[in-house]
Amino acid sequence: MVRSEELGIGYEHDEGVAWVVEDLDLEVEHGVVTCLIGESGCGKSTIGNAISGLLPPYARTYGRLVVADRVVIDGDKMNFTGVRGKVVVRIAQDPASALNPYLTIGEQLSTAIRTHFPGLSEHDVRSKALELLSDVMLGEDVYDRYPHQLSGGMKRRAAIALALAPEPEVIVADEPTSALDAYLKYAVASLLKKLQREWELTLVFITHDVSIARYICDQVVVVYAGRIVEEGASPRCLESPSHPYLELLLKALPKRFSKDRLADIPGMPPRPGMYPTGCKFHPRCPYVFERCRQEEPPIIKAGDRLVRCWRYYEQSLT
């Protein structure tokens, strides 16, 4: 389970702190796949790194973050002792970065198992390593191979096996399918989903790929300028969007049998430290009205989901 309460995350630089994420209230229940969707620079990795305890030393925080019943961020203090790399692990985008090119997959798995389960016999370490390989659907022969002897898809599986070695409760997968061939994307996503079910994990799946999100997630969280702009308990909102940003994003996606012109979303997402006043999407929003420029809308319940938009706020009053 992951819960944040008015969480703020920023990065310190010469002139102060650029706040990337502000007042984030995120709730991911135990045993659920939540997708964080949004375009690059909107703060997905920043949120993922905060959950997995991997923010850089010059990151600043406020608010609270609770991961698997432990308060890991409290105001400007972070405490991930016994949590980072154990209770919560991150699978990064680049699998090569997680694997050591000079050690076989078996050696790397064994080292990780010994670290997290000291006292296991060598025989047990080896059988646990082989079990992990079979969990990620890799053959026993992979045990003795070096990373460069594996295909891109196999490397990602091996990196997933390594991440699972400590038997975590929460996994943050940051763009685990980007730059993979279409069928490998689905193979990696369905593997994560299978493991999540079997191990009853909480999976935070970060992606900008809407079709993969539709395929894997239970809960959808759409992020724009470090805020949740739409949240739903099912992939339904990816079929029938409420927030103008999500609506345009889906209209900008090429559809297989349609040659209708793709929606142009004018401009670009704002950079941290330069977020506009009012609704953070208002400079690009086709429905903008006066109130949007002045005040930031609160996130409110609209039908089966939560939306941060004044249009829905006004509708909810009538």
Added chain:
Amino acid sequence: MSSPLLKIENLHAFYTVPLGGLRYGYRKVWALKGVNLDVFPGTTLGVVGGSGSGKTSLIRAILGFLRPAKGRILFRGMDISKLDRRRRMEIVKEIGYVPQEPSQSINPKMTIKDSIAEPLRPLGLSKEDIEKRIGVVMEMLDLDRSVGRMLARELSGGMLQRVAIARAIILKPRLLLLDEPTSFLDISTQAQILNILRDLKEELGLTYVLVSHDIDVVSYISDRIAVMVSGKVVEEGVAEKILREPLHPYTSILLNPEGVAREISIANSETDLCPIRSWCPLRMKKCSTEPPPAVKIDNEERTVLCWHYTT
């Protein structure tokens, strides 16, 4: 029907890679193993395929960066792989190129304006003519004048890609080769670039060869689609028809990848046998012994490289 602007016949090409250390000698890696394609003027051919299937190599061969070991590349009826250097330079002006990564075409130390103008240099145009051309292409790509003075690192990915396209069209090419023009971009910037490409094609009467691993991107912009696997085109035909009714089993998987839960292997071996024979649902005995033939279907409109369709 008019004659093809670009015609590729039985194209083979390889890279040489060292076998371990240099003293072990070299090995050939065949990247293209007999590609046949026709691209007609004013149309877009979309080339799709998995990583390593040879898409970029095909583009590199057309540009003359990768030498054909066998086969011909005919542009306006001339075999451009056999022309002498001078003649070749003249012809190649008519072929624009947008590489897979913008960093490959844009020098980080040059201003954007100089980068865009670079291809014009050997032409010896007057300063005013150069300025005019730059102005025209920058306007076409919706690039603000002020961008011209900037350096590559000051631009976002979408802007850089527009610069790369501006550079590629400044010589007024007939054919534009686009290698994954949107794969590094976000959804909204991808939409901007795809819309621009569609508009440019109308305005300038261009012909495109567009490579992508994203079948939906290809379907948005293509008239015909070619599917590549392991250095060969396994299916080629009218986009709409391929999308509605894929014939080659690999095309079906590209169109519906969510059905494939296990990792499928593509044999990138040196044999000419079908690269998907180990898992193909339509497999027959012959598939493991003889290379698949190119079968013409739909009134010769579609080609499928598969034994299954010979009966």
